[in-house]
């Protein structure tokens with residue numbers, strides 16, 4: 272059977288129609304299915320190469336054009352098309368010169384039998400080149416992927432290391448701050464303190480408060496904060512924050528709100544969401560040193576396949592988003608690729624620590640959310656946070672009762688840090704509670720067995736050496752299902768969200784304020800467990 276003919280789109284640069292026809296016939300004869308096109312001017316040539324013919328055959332000299340010129344134009348256009356010079360025998364030297372310049376081959380007009388094989392070889396070589404280029408670019412892509420993976424791993428390790436350090440420090444630091452602020456409270460509740468002394472103590476208390484917010488930031492960043500989840504309406508959150516934001520951001524930046532009506536609800540930690548908004552807003556302000564407009568935007572968003580593919584790990588489904596946009600200096604791609612790295616900052620020394628966005632990232636991830644960034648240098652940036660939408664109704668936040676003046680009941684206090692235990696006992700006893708103490712879970716068990724139902728509330732640290740507070744409380748609950756528990760501490764060893772506290776259980780973050788402690792203790796002891804409609 273006859274082999275099907277190979278199609279060949281041929282461009283001939285030649286002034287003689289007859290000579291061109293000879294070339295065409297020769298190739299037909301050699302088994303190609305030739306479609307040829309002849310040109311003799313530079314303009315026609317330039318037009319013809321645009322359609323990328325398979326092979327170019329060029330006569331060395333033409334009245335208004337030449338093979339060397341045609342070759343140079345081809346190279347200038349960076350087109351990879353086999354280029355064969357056809358010349359009379361007198362032109363052999365010059366044809367060789369063309370080869371040196373990059374022509375694929377040359378042929379003498381009186382030996383055209385070589386034309387077919389020369390074209391076949393040129394086509395094969397081109398295919399090999401294409402194959403090689405494809406392999407090279409695949410290799411490059413693989414190298415790039417490996418490099419990016421390495422960088423991500425490195426980043427993850429760095430974050431993990433900083434996180435470990437942060438939570439280690441934060442644990443002790445929170446205990447210290449609890450003592451400082453609690454002692455302030457005790458001194459302030461004493462009669463006979465003069466005005467000057469009162470002012471100093473209040474100053475110490477405020478300093479402790481600032482230190483506490485720093486540890487909160489560190490813990491949030493390392494995703495080791497215990498979450499206090501509740502169902503939130505982000506419109507309300509932003510509305511509530513408006514005044515505070517305006518104060519933080521200053522007069523030069525106008526805050527515009529673009530809030531979606533009928534916004535869905537999300538489940539998140541209110542304090543952490545506040546922190547995300549503040550960090551993003553402060554960055555936006557910093558990007559607009561001469562003032563400008565900052566827009567807060569909320570939307571219901573349905574993430575479809577194509578959007579999910581754009582962001583790492585994003586799943587399809589219903590989300591609520593809030594965005595912070597500025598019309599500031601924007602970011603280059605290079606800056607954008609690093610903004611979530613801890614300690615990455617482009618701000619001058621003393622102006623930024625580079626923890627703002629890594630904290631935001633930590634919080635968003637711990638809340639099962641995602642963050643998308645877009646920016647144009649010189650035009651501004653938008654940060655958009657996506658949080659999964661939930662169906663549960665808003666938690667009705669109970670009016671915060673002031674801490675009861677006097678308490679009544681027996682409290683078992685389990686805390687390994689002596690100073691914190693001492694302080695907490697003092698605060699509770701000062702309010703009238705009877706307090707039993709334990710330095711650990713095992714010992715506490717003994718106490719509670721001895722007291723036989725006389726314990727109204729157990730206050731236990733979550734993180735303790737030996738039996739941790741959560742394990743202790745689990746065992747306790749198995750035996751006394753109705754027992755009320757107040758967990759203290761604000762961090763976990765592993766970067767996980769602690770499950771929502773079941774009824775009769777509450778959490779208070781360290782460092783806590785004595786007022787806050789007394790209020791929560793009061794609620795739990797009174798026996799009206801805090802209703803949480805958002806939970807089963």
Ligand SMILES: Nc1ncnc2c1ncn2[C@@H]1O[C@H](COP(=O)(O)OP(=O)(O)OP(=O)(O)O)[C@@H](O)[C@H]1O
Nearest residue numbers: 554555558610616617618623624625626627628652
């Ligand atoms: N809205 C923005 N416009 C332009 N650049 C931004 C914006 N937000 C962040 N960046 C860039 O990202 C970097 C990191 O931001 P991040 O909030 O993590 O740290 P920081 O603001 O420099 O310091 P810190 O928040 O700890 O005080 C910034 O230094 C800045 O270069």
Ligand SMILES: [Mg+2]
Nearest residue numbers: 550554627628
């Ligand atoms: Mg910042």
